[in-house]
Amino acid sequence: MGGYLVRRFLLMVLTLFGMSVLIFVMLRMVPGNIADILVDAAGIVDPKEKARIAHDLGLDQPILVQYGQWITGLAHGDLGYAYVSERPALDEIAPRIPISAKLAGMAILFAVMLGVPFGVASAVRQNTWLDYLLRVLSLSGLSFPSFWLGLLVLMAAVQWFGQIPIYDSEPHGFLEDVRLLALPAMVVGFRSSALIMRLTRSSMLEVLRQDYVRTARSKGASNASVNYDHALRNALLPVVTVIGIEAAFLVGGLIVTETVFNIPGVARFLVEAILWRDYPIVQNLVMLIAIVVVSMNFLVDMAYVALDPRVKFAD
């Protein structure tokens, strides 16, 4: 197990190094840089102004030198300066991380709390009206675009409550978090919940047909014990994989939801930074996302061991 962990860790480092090169090169392949945009945004056509700004920002240096500066800084915890705000990139990124993390956490929590029990219920009551209803619900979750659902929720909030949750300043306390983030979290989590529901259902249906489930029933175990103690635990492995992947890829859903609900999180900030070719912000944020994805994969692998004692990682 120890040897496996070391190998996994080294692989993670290698993956992240590859990611850093990819991010850096791809970003520079996109047409236009911050100097173009700053000058163009002011409606000026003057190559000299562009060249001067590019020089001031070090964009005229060889690409290897620029990469070296970024990676060296990153290794020392120095993320550089944001081009647009001219503030340290860390100061720009750090306050936004908790906002998106809370939103993503609440969304995943909502998705799991809705998806797993509904998936189990759908499987246990297969081909009943409840199963049909839940399947329609899960299909809706997969087919409703987040921006459309978000706007619908906002319109309903205006119509019924006369107000909408507008993120004004950093919420203080759990209740304030819930007040501001619950609705957007539900919108983001709805799609994930649908996926989790469908996977839980199919996984449960497969497990419920296994011999050991029949044996448990024949031994007189209660329905709840059979469904939850015997079947669900074994059906959860693929579900956990999906939860892990969904958590990692939630950023895509957050971009839309943070925009519609006007939440100043990292996802919306990342899109804006890409539009402005704000390299220090984009590079560091995408690296952060890469670290989250790689770490989530690692945690999912570890969760297999906890959930299924048969799973062993060879040294």
Add this chain to the structure above:
Amino acid sequence: MRKRLAFLAATAAAIFVVAAPALAQKQGGTLRISHRDNPPSASIHEESTISVVQPFMAVFNNLVVFDPKEKVNSPDHIVPDLAESWAWNDAKTELTFKLRHGVKWHDGKPFTSADVKCTFDALSGDEESKSQIIRKNPRKVWYIHLKEVTTKGDDEVTFHLDKPQPSFLSILAGGYSPVYACHVPDRTMRSKPIGTGPFKVVDFKRNESIKLVKNPDYWKKGRPYLDAIDWKIVPNRSTRLLGFQSGEFDMTFDSDVTFPLLKDIKAQKADAVCEGRPTNVNSNILINRDAPPFDNPQIRKAMVLAIDNKAFNQILSEGHDLEGESMLPPPAGVWGMPKEMLETMPGHSGDVEKSRAEAAKIMEGLGYGPNKMLKIKVATRNIAIYRDPAVILIDQLKKIYIEGELEPIDTTIWYGKISRKDYQVGMNLTGVGIDDPDVNFYENFYSTSSRNYTGYKNPEIDALINQQSAELDIEKRKKIVWEIEKKLVDDAARPVIGHNVANTCWDAKVKGLVLQVNSIYNGWRFEDVWLDK
């Protein structure tokens, strides 16, 4: 005696009547406004967008300003701001301002004539001053005739021009012409600017908010009425307008409400005050005259003849946009050509079919027809307000054997593409900072302007621009302005589709707001605005 008493009584009554509205104004409260996007920076002098001027104009003062109580910006409606008075020399080449005493910057340092000098030295191109307070200078051409700025003590400053320029005072009165502090570096001006204005910047959080608070030491006693202004950056328009309907915002961003959306707003919030006004932003067509096929003046002429401005107007704004050429048309615009003259221009006459028949004949003469269409690309920024007119243009050009293909371009590479001349036809929007021919013509059509991004060069037009700029007689000047407009049409320099009209809404409790009808870039000082609650 009785007469004197009656006069005193009448005077007292008049004072009471005049003073009554002032007594009704209430101090305090926070005005909450939605903002449409992330301002590129807070430095007005470095940017060219309403996204910067609207929130940050309240942080600054100008030397003079367009009277905030008047709806029309015109040379007759200019009032003192940081200058107490001004005077021209006889030759109209020197403009001297007496400055206000005791004005302080938000950081407590005194405002002096040196600040005025370094601001306008920087704007007119002095590299040393520029390096201190600004990084970019999009409106350098506004100061094309400014030779030098001199000071006399701390309270007097003189602008020396190389020729008479009656518009110079108007240029100084616009929202794009605040006075900057010499001691504040450019980086600070872009992130947390320091001004002398009625509001101080507390915080400018990118993608999030702009918070301004009342300047308690503002030189204009009793102003501003508001304690604070909170701008919330909400990029999604539906969310912004829902926020306004639900009372999260007291006011929409300027011109954020289109005519179809206005119906929604009125249905959901019946007491909202909404005002539609011309923005002095016009939709126009860029034609690459340096490359085939539009290097042929005949094809350019045919294209202009094929345009039906009324159809654009009807589809895009339910008929509310204004028809005009380069200058905003009257009555909102001070300088645009009169209606009867406009009707003689291609695209504005009642008989579009006749113009199109003439255009089709030109195209047929060049060998084009239903079986041999001229294939072109119509490039535009990939934003609805740009794309929609481009689609209509493509449809109209089909009628004269031109088959257009829409080429949506990412905003970040749009201007670069235009300046490289890597386009055939482009759909564009042009915002005019001040309704003044010098501002519009020098900026967009003068051969040496850094904002003339189509690279239009016409010595005859340059000469006429200089001629009108120096003309002191307004009526004579108008005639030259109209001649320039006509020549620009004949030359298909930037055929104008229409002048936009859009709505701004606010809650009924917001009082004292006057929207100016001939430019969206002025009148955002907010010092006379108050909340009735």
